[in-house]
Amino acid sequence: MPLVNLNCVLEKAHKERYAVGAFDTWNIESVRTVIAAAEESCSPVIVQAYTERIRHTDIEYYSAIGKVAAENSKIPVVLHLDHGDNLRIVMQSIRQGFTSVSIENPGLTFQQYVDFTKKVVEVAHSTDVSVEAELGEVPRVREGVTEPRHETMTDPKEASRFVAETGIDALAISVGTVSGLHEGIKEAKVDFDRLRKIRNSASVPLVLHGGTALTSADVKKAIGLGVCKINIGTALHLPFIEGIIRLVKNSPENVDLFKIHRVDRVVQEEAKTIIKNLMKLYGCSDKAAAYNFFAV
Ligand code: 13P
Secondary structure (H helix, E strand, O other), X not given: OOOEOHHHHHHHHHHHOOOEEEEEEOOHHHHHHHHHHHHHHOOOEEEEEEHHHHOOOOHHHHHHXXXXXXXXXXXXXXXXXXXXXOHHHHHHHHHOOOOEEEEOOOOOOHHHHHHHHXXXXXXXXXXXXXXXXXXXXXXXXXXXXXXXXXXXXXXXXXXXXXXXXXXXXXXXXXXXXXXXXXXXXXXXXXXHHHHHHHHHHOOOOEXXXXXXXXXXXXXXXXXXXXXXXXXXXXXXXXXXXXXXXXXXHHOHHHOOOOOHHHXXXXXXXXXXXXXXXXXXHHOOOOOHHHOOOOOO
């Protein structure tokens, strides 16, 4: 079926208290793996393209991959730009057929960021594209941070104003998660009190970045407090990369243009299992059939 936007999948998740997994992808294989796992789980899914990644892969090509993969599947698929950190890439994604974009503050004051977001929302909504905006900042391991930063966490009072003034569809919040954390480093520590206050002041679906290091118990608690989109990157990248290294080392005969697909296949199956387990945990498995689709 054709791609759908974020509202098509999050509205129901918000009402029924479950979360939809949003998985960072980087090439044809990863897009197909995420969609295949969603189909096997009968789950809606958000396929994300990380801004930094698609700077190196023409957006037009990426969008074509997403569209074809969605059209060949029977479940609702959102094609979402993750971490839209500049206006040019956000607008290009909208023009090229992404059905959802996320933006983050490129260093503006609160009021400037409100105005910037309103402009993006106006353009995006005119073509039925949804907008997720981050308020505060989720730190990243890649930038050398492994601890939550109190000073960049989302302020619940600002969240209320921001949502009301901008008209965004989903709010990405900073409540203690760190993007890129994983088992080998440490678990995320969520400030549930802050999350509760944000939920009470902002009525839109909430988004958690840095999903890899969340414990199962925290995922459930966060979903109970209004989180209905969870972003996953590391939990997918790592097994793909480590799997390829392991398999190539164990069977060097597969390092051959006509045999390398054997490696891809094993890695994709392993990644599918990870995604399917996450979908079960988020409560979105078996939800695809119940959607009313409004294809965009
Ligand atoms: P993780 O890599 O920690 O799962 O975070 C991914 C993310 O937040 C992408 O937006």
